[in-house]
Amino acid sequence: MLINTYTRPDNNFVSGIGMKIYDDVGTEYMDLVAGIAVNALGHCHPEIVKTIKKQSEKLLHISNLYHTTEQHELAEKLVDLSDHSRVFFCNSGAEAVEAALKIARKYGKQRGHGKSKILYMKNSFHGRTMGALSVTGQPKYQKEFKPLIGGTEQCELNSIEDIYKKISGACAIIVEPIQGEGGLVKAEVEFLKKLREFCDKWNCLLIFDEIQCGVGRSGSFFAYDKFGVIPDVVCMAKGLGGGIPIGAVLVNEKADVFAPGDHGTTFGGNPFACAVGKTVLTELIDKGVMAEVDKKAESLRKKLELLEEEFDIIEEVRGIGLLQGIKFKKDPGDFIKYALEKKVLLVGAGDNVVRIIPPLNISMEELDKVYIKLKEILQGFKGGER
Template sequence: MSWQDDAGRDLLRTFGDRMAMFVRGEGAYLWDADGRRYLDFLAGIAVNSLGHAHPVFVDAVATQAATLAHVSNYFATPPQLELAARLKRLAGTGESGRVYFGNSGAEANEAAFKLARLHGSTGEKERPRILALTDAFHGRTMGTLALTGKPYMQQPFLPMVPGVEFIDTTIDALEATMDDRVAALFVEPIKGEAGVIDLPEGYLRAAREITARHGALLIVDEIQTGAGRTGEWFAFQHAGITPDAITVAKGIGGGFPIGALITFGAASELFYPGTHGSTFGGNALGTAVSSAVLAEIEAEGLVGNAAERGRQLRTAITGLGSALVEGCRGRGLLIGVGLRHPVAKAVVAAAQEHGLIINAPNDSTIRLVPALNIGDVEIDEFVQLFTAALRTVEDALVLEEASA
């Protein structure tokens, strides 16, 4: 039997058929079970900030695992406190900020959902309403799915957790919908799962002003955009605002499962003992690895590298002259390549055949989220492989039109 047979027999079908069996990674490269090498421009969906098997990551895992891995949240550990202080500094929370640790982005957003509910149930007036954006993605647990503005994803699991309303991603819609009964607005700075869709110009600044005017929390989901991916430590920093809370995961662990809710100002006082918790969240192993990853990103100037390499990639892609490519969206090393035809899945398959790993969040978008430490060699190779993949699909389209 093959590994495909094993996967089909033993794994729940939540992800469909696996596209390959990878057995090893190093830097920006993966090797499959047959020994073939691939250039990885997906990085575990924006997770592997330092690429695969980076020495800093490996050393942090080995050293901390040999020292202390887990003791529960009845106790503190030095790595937990170190990471909390580091995240507060990088996010710019000031002394009033606080951090809650979970194991994933969904857990971070679940904590943020509860933060919003606490805000809505305390104070002089009740705030039963929570706003989120259409086509947003915040997770697949029942709470985070209620925040996710994709009806087709919610449909099999109705009824949803109540209280969430979805609005169009415009400043006018936010202004018209907001009132003093809103507890919080959830927003992604760039809608990654929707196809790397940028917010309208000035949206975050307007959202900060409007939510503050009505006493609602502004909660920014930085799970895909955080850890330097957009050319700032967190994407909200491009707008020069201070939110009430952000959620982070993915890239902060560099491949180790970890998520966090980071609060600012008065929002830091909403949780109290017993209102939330996690057995594994904030364990010594996870926090030590995350702190080491973030320290390496900072020491090597990889936030700036993400900005520079992102510009380099966009210039290269728009200069390909491909009839398929419509343009690029996103920021830094979170790039959406828009296609003129709904053939993104075919491009992904062709790319894999040529030895390149990329992703299609929808039928007309290719998502690129490589490691933050990529350089000229990897970009040159990407251009070569991506060009070959596009040509493969273009040739198939020509043949299809000729036979029609």
């Protein structure tokens, strides 16, 4: 019945609470995917459930032809947390990237003397819509859909020399502070600082895709704070809605170029999604979840490094905050399938990496359980010789 866009196991999940998820026969699983970094507060967080019930009885959708309190409150909270002045709400990460690319093109035309080229990084992932795909540095996603949108050029991550050679004619550079799907590869601080300098010098926009590494996942609400570099545009989604679809684009005054009619969305920023987004931010910021992420991340990383020392099939532990990964010495596909048999959900990434993505409100006791369970699975997997 469904278009064949995902290869999925036969498991049918019907409910969840916190880090636990249950299938249709009542079997319990440990969820270390978190909806691919979406469920920032785990499954069915009581405050999110309360907000959903309350808002569903109040107002779901009226379109962006009108103001709503929920949209304004969420926008205000994001602006207060950021170094930016305006927000555009949409429904997903790919939509956020699409909006950012349009902002870049208009900026180049209006304020950049007609410049239109957009630079992006090798092994990046920005989404599967045509614009986002055109700045995704992975041929396996692009090859069946060419010709893509023109006026883009790929660069080597962390190679300022490559950027320097290609920046002529650019209106923007888009980069993930840490490549999520690409294998949890971090951009170097000095590289990002140079990008900031170049964008200032050559009058172009610096766009950070924080769709996976943002909303507290890195240990700071915005990942850019971890790197000490402020972009002109920030793309957000995933954890912002805690499970409800929402995306956002933040711009500073430099990048504030949209005028009525330039862009839009029917569903984006509806009061339902924004009410949930505000609840997520309240839990993360006002109620202290964010304050514990760095400590929990350090604990998780030490546990994963213990596994690296014990099991030869692990080559490296990498990541940031509670977006950690185990790099295997060969394709970890069979390991992920074996983990599912042992009732643990895991997701892969590029470069033979398995991502470990718990909810941000995971307890220290639950982190101990994660370590014990992963160790059991690695022992049973026997280095892939099953």
